[in-house]
Amino acid sequence: MRDHDDLKQFFAEAGHPAFRADQLLRDVCKRGATNYEDMSNLPVSLREVLKAQLPVLSIEEKEVSLAPDGSVRKVLLRCKKDGKKIEAVLMRFDDGRRTVCVSSQVGCAVGCKFCATGKMGFTRNLTYEEIADQVLFFVLDLKDYGEEITNVVFMGMGEPFNNYDNVMRAVRHLNDSRALGLGARNMTLSTAGVVSGILKLADEGLQVNLAISLHSPIQKLREKLMPIAAKYPLDDLMSAVSEYTKETHRRVSYEYVMLAGINDDVSLAHELGKLCKGQLCHVNLIPYNFTKGNRFKRSAQDSIDEFKRIVETYNVPITVRVSLGQGIDAACGQLAS
Numbered sequence: 001m002r003d004h005d006d007l008k009q010f011f012a013e014a015g016h017p018a019f020r021a022d023q024l025l026r027d028v029c030k031r032g033a034t035n036y037e038d039m040s041n042l043p044v045s046l047r048e049v050l051k052a053q054l055p056v057l058s059i060e061e062k063e064v065s066l067a068p069d070g071s072v073r074k075v076l077l078r079c080k081k082d083g084k085k086i087e088a089v090l091m092r093f094d095d096g097r098r099t100v101c102v103s104s105q106v107g108c109a110v111g112c113k114f115c116a117t118g119k120m121g122f123t124r125n126l127t128y129e130e131i132a133d134q135v136l137f138f139v140l141d142l143k144d145y146g147e148e149i150t151n152v153v154f155m156g157m158g159e160p161f162n163n164y165d166n167v168m169r170a171v172r173h174l175n176d177s178r179a180l181g182l183g184a185r186n187m188t189l190s191t192a193g194v195v196s197g198i199l200k201l202a203d204e205g206l207q208v209n210l211a212i213s214l215h216s217p218i219q220k221l222r223e224k225l226m227p228i229a230a231k232y233p234l235d236d237l238m239s240a241v242s243e244y245t246k247e248t249h250r251r252v253s254y255e256y257v258m259l260a261g262i263n264d265d266v267s268l269a270h271e272l273g274k275l276c277k278g279q280l281c282h283v284n285l286i287p288y289n290f291t292k293g294n295r296f297k298r299s300a301q302d303s304i305d306e307f308k309r310i311v312e313t314y315n316v317p318i319t320v321r322v323s324l325g326q327g328i329d330a331a332c333g334q335l336a337s
Ligand code: SAH
Pocket: 112, 114, 115, 116, 154, 155, 156, 157, 158, 159, 160, 190, 191, 192, 212, 213, 255, 256, 257, 286, 287, 288, 289, 290, 291, 332, 333, 334
């Protein structure tokens, strides 16, 4: 569903009053109406126009995969405008959180070596509507079960800051109380380290969370794992984060995928500890999830525990992420259409 600005313009051009925009958003986002026939508060003639010109959702479900325990639901979605496919994932955590992981692009140009999306290459940016509709899709889906979406993470396919404007517009749309009204504090943007995006975000005045995919505290190794590190070196990345923290006073999180024998050595744990010491940050260790076409292996549990213990000696808060959805290829890094 389009955002309030777009709808206002649409109705103005069609010669209808602006309050129709609020009404339509309310019908879809709050009442859960999925087709115009059910919106009896709109004039019949207007419903015909809307039906022809403005689909309620810009994407449609092609396939659903469910984890056997019901904790994860992955959907393959088809973009109505050109048939491109993307994936979005719903995670149902034991603590009650209902988190949607959304894609921001079809494919990704960054090409991280351990990521299935990176293997696909880049096709196109998603529109703000296609991004926000992944959340709306699950909101509508969960209504039948009496559940609500609580969180959104931009950790699906694509690099959000390579599609900055659409991503920010989607965030504002999702946040809009006339639409879904999701708290900005409950949304997390994850970037492979696009410095310009981090600096821009610092000036948005939004309470969203920022996650940075670090994966190595050392430039040389980081560059091997993530080619984008050559364009945005670690020093520049750290300066941008420091600028961001000064501006927003918000805690950033660093993502660190644990690859056996590659970036899980104790010496790197010390380097990571030194790098993060004193920063307003949190480190998330992500045990590597299997993807085709590379030789990486997940670090052993002992190495992960030891790595974590060492980083903690630098007074850096650190946790190991529980990865849901590996069985259905829905975990971090496994999304590819
Ligand atoms: N493009 C953004 C967001 C999407 S990826 C980014 O890179 O930050 C979400 C997270 O999953 C990132 O931290 C990414 O590095 C991580 N990831 C990618 N492939 C993975 C894999 N095979 N196993 C575990 N985590 C992976």
